[in-house]
Amino acid sequence: MEPVILLIVGYVVIGGLLACFAAHLLPVGGAPAAMGTATGIATGTVQIMLGAAMTGLFTAASVDTFTDSLLLVTLSGAVGATVMICVVMFMANIIYGFGAGIVPVSGRVDVDPITKEPQAPYKTPQCDGHGVPIVVFVSGSLGGFIGGFGGALMYYTLLNYANFSAGTAAIGAISIFVANAILAAYNIRGTIEGFHDPKFKRLPYALVASFAVSLLCGIVVSLTAILGGTL
Amino acid sequence: MPIEVVLLFAWMLVIAFLAFIACTFEDLESDIGSQSNPNSQVQLAAQVGQINRFFNKAISGEPLSNAMYCVTAGTIAWILLMQLEPLVPGEEWKAAVLAIPIGVLGAVAINMIFSTTSHCGRTAAMKRFEQPIYLDVLYGHLIPIGAHAFMTTFCITWIAYIQSNIGTLAGNPALDHPFALPLLCFVWGITVGSIGSSTGDVHYGTEREFQDRPFGEGKRVVYHGKITRYASCGVRTQKDIAGFCAKFGGPCTGMTFGLIILFTNWTTLVGMQLGGFLPNLPAFTAIGDMAAIWTIVLGLLIVAALAVGNLIFVKWVRKKCGPFVGV
Numbered sequence: 001m002e003p004v005i006l007l008i009v010g011y012v013v014i015g016g017l018l019a020c021f022a023a024h025l026l027p028v029g030g031a032p033a034a035m036g037t038a039t040g041i042a043t044g045t046v047q048i049m050l051g052a053a054m055t056g057l058f059t060a061a062s063v064d065t066f067t068d069s070l071l072l073v074t075l076s077g078a079v080g081a082t083v084m085i086c087v088v089m090f091m092a093n094i095i096y097g098f099g100a101g102i103v104p105v106s107g108r109v110d111v112d113p114i115t116k117e118p119q120a121p122y123k124t125p126q127c128d129g130h131g132v133p134i135v136v137f138v139s140g141s142l143g144g145f146i147g148g149f150g151g152a153l154m155y156y157t158l159l160n161y162a163n164f165s166a167g168t169a170a171i172g173a174i175s176i177f178v179a180n181a182i183l184a185a186y187n188i189r190g191t192i193e194g195f196h197d198p199k200f201k202r203l204p205y206a207l208v209a210s211f212a213v214s215l216l217c218g219i220v221v222s223l224t225a226i227l228g229g230t231l
Numbered sequence: 232m233p234i235e236v237v238l239l240f241a242w243m244l245v246i247a248f249l250a251f252i253a254c255t256f257e258d259l260e261s262d263i264g265s266q267s268n269p270n271s272q273v274q275l276a277a278q279v280g281q282i283n284r285f286f287n288k289a290i291s292g293e294p295l296s297n298a299m300y301c302v303t304a305g306t307i308a309w310i311l312l313m314q315l316e317p318l319v320p321g322e323e324w325k326a327a328v329l330a331i332p333i334g335v336l337g338a339v340a341i342n343m344i345f346s347t348t349s350h351c352g353r354t355a356a357m358k359r360f361e362q363p364i365y366l367d368v369l370y371g372h373l374i375p376i377g378a379h380a381f382m383t384t385f386c387i388t389w390i391a392y393i394q395s396n397i398g399t400l401a402g403n404p405a406l407d408h409p410f411a412l413p414l415l416c417f418v419w420g421i422t423v424g425s426i427g428s429s430t431g432d433v434h435y436g437t438e439r440e441f442q443d444r445p446f447g448e449g450k451r452v453v454y455h456g457k458i459t460r461y462a463s464c465g466v467r468t469q470k471d472i473a474g475f476c477a478k479f480g481g482p483c484t485g486m487t488f489g490l491i492i493l494f495t496n497w498t499t500l501v502g503m504q505l506g507g508f509l510p511n512l513p514a515f516t517a518i519g520d521m522a523a524i525w526t527i528v529l530g531l532l533i534v535a536a537l538a539v540g541n542l543i544f545v546k547w548v549r550k551k552c553g554p555f556v557g558v
Contacts, residue, residue, distance in 0.1 A: 034268035034436035036449035042268050042436065043429040047294045051425025054418045055495055061409055062499045063526055066508055066519035076499075076523055079530030083494050084422070086537040091430050091487040093541060097548040099479050100437040101447030104545050115542075121554035127449035137541050141534065166409035170418075 004161055004231065009218035011157040015173070016180045016214025017207060018150030023049045023184030024203050025143030026085070027136040030191050032128065036102050038191045039129030039136060041092060045185035045192075046178065048088070049147055053177050056081030056148030057170055060155055064166075070156055077152020078145045085144030089132045096131040104131025108197050114138060128191070139194025151177050162221055163230040176217045180210050235510045238401035239500055246390050247493035250423075253386035255477075255485030257297060257423050258431030260379035262439075262476045263372060263469045264288035264346055266296070267428045269436030274353070275456035277362035283460045284365055286372040286469050288349040294424030296345070298417050300338040300380060301387045305416030308334030308388055312412075323399075327392055335385045342380045343373050372469055379473075387423060390492070391415035403510060419492075426488045434480025439472050448557055494533050502526030 026048055029040030041048050059080025064073045096102040105122045106112060107129025112119060114135045123129060132140070154176055158169035187206035192199045225231035260266075263286065265273045270289045277283065290296045311330035312323075319325045347369065354364045391412050398406025408415065441450050442459045462471045503509045506522025 031268040031271040031436075034432040035272065035441070035455070036433070036437040037452060037455075041429040042432045043425065044292060047292050047425050048429055050294060051422045051429075054421045054425075055491060058410075058418055059495050059499060059526070059530075063502075063523045065409055066503065067523040069520055069523065072520060072523035072527065075527050076530070079498075079527050079534065080495050082534050083498075083530055083537075084491050086534050086541075087487055087490050087494070088426060088429055090537050090541045090544070091483055091490075092433060093544055093548075095430060095433045095480060095483050096437070097544065099434045099483070101552065102437065102449055103549050103552045115546075117549070122549065122552075124449040124451060124555055124557070126451035126453060130449035131545075132541075134542060134545055137538065137545075141538065167411055167414050170410060170414060 002231070005222045008157055008161050008222050008225070009215065011153055011161070012176060012218035012221055013211060013214040015150040015154035015157070016176055016210050016217065018146050018153070019049070019053070019177045019180040020184045020206050020210035021203065022143045022147030022150060023181045024188065024192060024200055024206065025139050025146065025194055026052075026192075027089070027132060027140045027194050028188060028192050032191065033130070036096065036100055036124075036130040037127050039105065039107050039131065039133065039193050040191060041088060041132070041140070045188055046181045048085070049181040049184075050174070050178060051088075052081040052085045052144045053147055053151040053174065055084035056144075056151050057155055057173065060152035061166060061170065064156065064159065068160070070153075073156045074149050074152040077155070078149035081148025081151070082141055082144040085140050086137075089137050089140050093132050102130050104133040104136075105129045106133045106135060106193060106196075108193050109135070113196055129193070135196055136193050139196070143194070158221060162225040164225070172221060176214065179213050179217065183209050183213060233510045235402045236504065239397065239406065239509070242393055242397050242400055243493070243496045243500055246393055246496060247489050249386040249390050250419075250492035251485040251489030253383050253390070253485070254423050254426055254431075254488030255481045256379045256382035256386075257293070257427040258481045258484040259473050259477055260376055260383060261293055261427055261431065262435045262480070263375050263379060263473050264350075265435075265469065266290060267293045268432045269440055272436065272440050272456060272458050276458050276460075277357040277360040279456035280360075281457055281460060282362055283458065284368050284466050284468050285458070286350055286368055286376075287353045288346045288376075289353065290345045290349050292424070293428040294421045297383070297387075297424035297427070298420035300342055300384045301391075301416040301420030301423075302413050303341055304331070304334040304338035304384045304388045305391055305413040306334070307337045308392070309412045331388050331392060332385065335381055335388055338384045339377050339381045343377045346373060346376050368468060375470065375473065383423065387419050388416055390419055422491070423488055426491070427484055430487045431476070431480050431484035434483070435472065435476050439475050445557060447552065448555065494530070498526045498529040498533065501529055
């Protein structure tokens with residue numbers, strides 16, 4: 001077996017695990033967040049993770065045209081995804097604040113672990129929090145960074161080690177990314193606020209499943225590269 | 232500064248402006264059809280006895296449906312471009328002026344077909360709750376949905392066209408983005424839907440759907456399904472809602488996508504400029520690495536600025552609104 005195959009499978013597995021881990025860090029509010037009934041971003045896990053990963057991938061692909069450094073390409077993908085998620089969370093807060101007069105509040109903790117500000121007195125009864133408070137913003141930024149890093153790592157691997165074309169590498173990386181984000185969505189079951197949420201403790205189960213899926217994806221990518229004659 | 236570099240920055244600003252328009256209309260289009268997350272309330276309304284005249288199209292999550300329209304438009308445009316560009320050598324943009332609107336019209340036709348089947352299917356399934364299919368609601372909303380979708384898809388396809396040809400347009404073909412036109416349509420279709428879903432829905436779902444409930448509180452679970460069905464004059468349909476959301480939610484959503492496009496392109500271009508990569512393009516050297524490092528540093532600075540801005544805003548809004556005082 002050629003060492004490069006091990007490299008492809010290894011990086012795809014790492015990228016997949018990071019994608020799954022990142023999805024647990026994102027503040028996913030789902031449909032309730034659109035009504036200000038739950039904390040987080042008002043959309044599903046896969047939807048927001050995919051949006052962030054796409055932006056990261058675009059930046060990584062741009063940077064990949066002028067550098068061949070693995071670290072720089074993946075870091076630029078990570079930063080691109082973080083910028084996307086930060087702008088979304090900030091603007092969501094603007095709409096919550098000015099459009100609906102709602103204060104960003106965590107529903108899972110009584111005191112914000114970062115700013116130490118009380119949360120419970122600001123919360124509307126019968127709601128699971130609302131808006132994007134500070135701890136959730138920090139968690140979401142970390143999620144964007146890690147997810148973008150994972151996505152860009154897979155893109156770089158497919159492009160430069162498996163020698164796919166830029167388009168095929170992008171579609172391949174996003175496909176593996178989506179599979180892992182969906183696994184995370186099953187694990188999250190609805191809404192999650194981030195690393196301080198009790199649901200975050202379910203992470204190991206998702207990582208085991210993600211490892212299996214990513215390993216399979218890595219093998220398929222290697223087989224495609226060998227059979228396609230690019231390796 | 233060489234003209235190629237100036238043109239690159241100018242095209243980047245055009246792209247950011249198109250992104251602003253695209254996402255504004257994307258959000259309004261989803262509000263008119265009540266697609267995405269607030270759709271759960273329209274769906275629930277009939278089940279809790281609230282017969283309504285809302286348009287109910289939940290084709291799929293917004294990212295996927297928008298990606299579908301944009302890729303359809305991009306693919307049709309791309310095929311037409313390959314046929315038309317040889318006819319106008321040296322002035323390829325003339326082919327794009329014809330090809331892109333035709334592609335977008337195809338995508339809009341698909342959108343309107345999906346809207347019709349989705350609305351009729353969903354509403355027919357509520358027969359047991361005695362929710363009728365109002366034909367005037369169906370006919371009256373299809374054109375606004377199509378018009379807004381046209382704007383979104385049109386702008387996204389132009390963004391993809393400009394990005395896939397940005398080097399050629401600025402005078403240096405080596406700077407074209409490596410992704411083909413339909414793939415860029417896919418990337419930005421997913422992203423525009425993702426942002427329209429996560430940001431814009433809040434104004435429609437939290438405020439407009441529950442406008443007769445107290446302002447300044449999250450919408451409690453007991454309110455769910457009991458949407459505001461009456462406008463200031465007569466029964467409310469989504470035509471009123473588009474006008475309302477266009478005043479705040481839509482532009483905010485547009486700004487979100489516009490800022491994202493601006494930041495991601497700006498950091499890359501400024502990084503290339505600061506690293507000394509433009510306009511000479513020495514590929515895969517230390518200069519390229521330096522450009523990438525600048526891109527990353529600038530991106531991190533923007534992230535830090537956003538984090539600080541959010542911290543200040545959250546503290547301000549907490550102080551301004553104060554603790555919850557209702558019952």
